[in-house]
Amino acid sequence: MKLIVLDRDGTINHDSDQYVKSxxxxxxxxxxxEAIARMTQAGYRIAVATNQSGIARGLFDTSxxxxxxxxxxRAVNQAGGRIDAFFFCPHAADSRCECRKPExxxxxxxxxxxxxxxxxxxxxxxxxxxxxAASAVGAMPVLxxxxxxxxxxxAGGLPEGTQVFRDLAAFAQHVAP
Numbered sequence: 001m002k003l004i005v006l007d008r009d010g011t012i013n014h015d016s017d018q019y020v021k022s023x024x025x026x027x028x029x030x031x032x033x034e035a036i037a038r039m040t041q042a043g044y045r046i047a048v049a050t051n052q053s054g055i056a057r058g059l060f061d062t063s064x065x066x067x068x069x070x071x072x073x074r075a076v077n078q079a080g081g082r083i084d085a086f087f088f089c090p091h092a093a094d095s096r097c098e099c100r101k102p103e104x105x106x107x108x109x110x111x112x113x114x115x116x117x118x119x120x121x122x123x124x125x126x127x128x129x130x131x132x133a134a135s136a137v138g139a140m141p142v143l144x145x146x147x148x149x150x151x152x153x154x155a156g157g158l159p160e161g162t163q164v165f166r167d168l169a170a171f172a173q174h175v176a177p
Contacts, residue, residue, distance in 0.1 A: 001116050002043050004175070005107065005139070007125030008050035010147015011168060012036070012072065015126070019054040022064060023071045029146050031169035037081030038169075042176030045084045045114065048072075049106045051129070055090035062090065085113060101125075102132035107139065124171055128152050135159035144168055 009015040014027045036046055048069070054060050069086045076083050087109055089100040098105035111118045123134030126147035134141035141162040143149055153164060165171040 001045060001114060003045045003047065003110075003114055003116055003121050004039055005047045005049050005110055005121060005123045005134075006036075006168070007101075007123075007127070007130045008048050008072075010126035010149065011124055011130075011144055012048070015147045019057075019059050020068065021054060021060045023067050026068050026071055028072075028075060029167065031167060033076050033079035033081065035168040035172035036076050036083065037079040038172040038176050040076075040081035044176070046082065047110045047114070048083055048086045049101065049110060049123070049133075050086070050088045051100055052088045052090055053092050053100075056092040056095070065090075085110070087113075101127075102129040102136065104133055104136040107133055107137045111137070122171075122175065124168065126152065128155070128157065131159050131162050135161075142171060144171060 006012060009020060012032045013029060020026050052065055055062060073083050087106050089106055091097040091100055107118055119138040121139045122142050123139040124142040124144060126144050126149035131141035131143055141159050143152060143162055143164045144167050146167045
């Protein structure tokens, strides 16, 4: 099975320092929905792995997060693509849970759910924690320069072998020419 794991905020949609707290605040990045459609049409299954500490902070609840993900999924469907599953960590950054990226727990959940090893699977994100999580499980780390991506690249410390792309559309063109 061909599988790609995507971070959400800053990779698929605009990120916000105040968090994306409602479907009304969710705005896709230019070309991101079409990129997911392109990968889907090339035979890739798509999983989204996202830290959502806004739940632990009381900024929104799980039901609202599911509404946001349903909206995202519908938008991807309208573009001709599909998201096969959403995985999220609802814990605060200081919780020391195993599922919050850069810890590998969420990616291991994806591996279990899809029944595939993560070695060689692309994990695409805009933050150091995304590429660190990918590296921790033997996945291929991919940094996009949207969201926090440019700051992440400038700060350095990327895991060895991290591929860098302008945005999700450029990555999709690379894996699904």
